[in-house]
Amino acid sequence: MPVKTYGIYLAYGPRVDLRSEGLGRHLAEFLAASTDFTDVKFVIAAPKWMRAPLHDLFESFDLDPEAFEIISPPRSSLIGIFYKAAISLTERRKKPRTRIAGKGRLKRLVTNIKASTKSLVIKLAKSRNPLAFVLTLASLAVAIPIAVFLGGALIAVGFSVRLFRRLRLGARLGAAKKRLNRDGYVARATHTLYRLMCDIEAESVSQAANKYRHVKAWYAPAAFWPEFNQIKAPRLMCVPDAVPIHFSVAFATEEPSPDRRLQDFRRIQDAIEGGDKFVTYSQDVKERTLVHHFHVDPSRVTVVRHGANRLEHLIKVSGFVDNEEATDILSAMHLWTALAKAVNNTKAVWYTSRDTGFLFYASQIRPNKNVMTLLKAYHFLRRTKNLPYKLLMTGEWRESADVKSFMDEMNLHEDVLFVRGLSEKELAACYRLATLAVNPSLAEGGMPFTFTESLSVGTPVVMADIAVSREIIDDAAVADRTFFDGFDYKDVARVIREALDDVDGLRALQREFYDSKLSSRSWRQVVGEYIDALESCASSAGAK
Known part of the structure; x- marks a missing residue:
């Protein structure tokens, strides 16, 4: 074929x-x-x-x-080469500098040249072959001018570095960069060059x-x-x-x-x-x-709609007397490594326990992801209902000035944990051990992965009521208990509270819908539809 x-x-x-x-x-x-x-x-x-x-x-x-x-x-491209060199230089400068006491680079070079010259003289003195002497003289005739040139270049570099330090040009350039960056000139210029590359x-x-x-x-x-x-x-x-x-x-x-x-x-x-x-x-x-x-x-x-994003194979354990218990233990281990990646609380791993309930939102910090509304809803529940759960989110919280300000002002760093760079197994474990998954996103290309990812490992979900999700969740009973108004933090809080009051009932309702309507749509079917679309493109072009 x-x-x-x-x-x-x-x-x-x-x-x-x-x-x-x-x-x-x-x-x-x-x-x-x-x-x-x-x-x-x-x-x-x-x-x-x-x-x-x-x-x-x-x-x-x-x-x-x-x-x-x-x-x-x-x-x-030339600009790409310069970018790579600049990144390498930046990374090199970030590494701890190590120096050999009493020996600079120039001094080490001189020492190496002296040692090599001494070794050559000794070997020449021991040689009994007259040809060796002639070859040595020829080599020296070529090497001496090169050594003089390199030595002069090194002296010039050393003098420039000393002058640079004495005039404090580095500090002055840094101060000038800060002044320009106040109005965003440096950031814009850097981004323009990056975009051009x-x-x-x-x-x-x-x-x-x-x-x-x-x-x-x-x-x-x-x-x-x-x-x-x-x-x-x-x-x-x-x-x-x-x-x-x-x-x-x-x-x-x-x-x-x-x-x-x-x-x-x-x-x-x-x-x-x-x-x-x-x-x-x-x-x-x-x-x-x-x-x-x-x-x-x-x-x-x-x-072409998404396939079901199933995560259970990443953490599911078999062959034990109680496979569910064994899966939870393995998931707790992955949760520990996930919490070790927290970027806003160095003590996050202290909360690694299957008994510590938490809400989970896997996303990035972008305006359409609606993180601020979720934070307001969570803070409202903590303040008015004494909610005993943590809130675990992915992403870099400092990327949003609003999120950073709210987290600091409301002193939420002990209750809201942000983790970054999760592996697939860590992501599956977070979903598995969460009491409830939440997705307040106001705009997506298709129904958020959250619904199938979370239910595949047995955790119920509440989500913002958006059109792309309504296309998939067409069961009125499921929709009524799943969706909230993503623009109203009090409605978000209400739906979360109702879900936590009947976690088992919500799980059973959603799991039945997941098993009957969503889990059977595999990514093989999805790719098959993409291949059909590509073949249609090729056929249309051939018919022109």
Whole structure:
């Protein structure tokens, strides 16, 4: 049977850790399921700097790196080389400096030259071959000018360093940088150069992809890269969401420089306007974002909903008298390592106990994720109902000025714990041992993974009432006990309180819906639908 080859286009910047991105986890599930198809092969076109993040993602999801060919531009751009050098220099400066007492670099070099010269003289004196003397003289004729040049260069460098320190130029440059950064000049300039580097590399990735003419069609899992449209083969672009459209003010004020999100939106706009065929996770994004906002013909858009994100295999234990108890013990061990990654409380591991109840929200700190409303609801429950549970969240709390201010002012660091860089097993353990999972997000591309992830390990969920979730949770009884008004922190608190009052009843109701409607949708089915969409792209292009 002939094998069809399709391509996946990625052009994330070098700062992105795919393991912490929702799109990264979606990509991992996609790639894992794609290996089930013997007649289909996927190649990945990406910048060289993405090879390490991709391999980290493969390792996290137990994927074989050899199963996927990664195409990259043969050479980095000049600005990319400078960026890599600057990062290496920064990391080097962060490392503790070690010095040998009484010996600087210049002094060590002189000592080494003296030792080498002495060794050469001794060997020459012992030699009985006249030719050795002639060869030595010839070598010295070449080596002496080079040594004189290097010595002069080292003396000049040493003099420059001493002058730099004496004039305190480093401190003065640092002070000048701070003054400029007050108005965001340095941040904007740095981001502009970073964005330029990424754009250049994204264009080079498209050029590299064009050389693989046997690839029938290309798929981009995000609408971040207008350079994707430079690929000449048929293209399928995924538009997961366009949340900056609906939360433009919040996103602009969260950024160090307000124009950064405008640039990002324009890139999304250019990518969609130059796009060919599209895929979304939900009917809501298709209609509200692509058709009504960007005026895309509905016939060019395919909806492929998520598969069930099941986590139970990561922590489930078998072969014991009480498998559930053994699974809880293993999960407690993973929870301990998760809490050791807390970024706002160094004593977080003290709370590692299956008896310590907690609410869990796995997300990033972004305006549409609605973290502030959840914090207000939690604080309200602590203050008015004496809620005995902790709140565990993922993400960097200091990325939001509002979150940081609220956490500090309300003194919540003993009750609200933020953890970062969780492994898949740690994530599954947090869901497993949580009393209740909460997701207040106000906008997503498809129904949040929270519902299937949490219920797959036996924990009930409450969520914000948003259109993409209503598409999936169509049972009135389940919806009534699951959804809250994400704009009203008191309604969030009410639904959380009602869920905690009847955890077993909510779990049973949701689990029945999960087992009958959601758990059977595998990622193999999802990838099969993507392959159909790619094949349709290729066929449409061939018919033109």
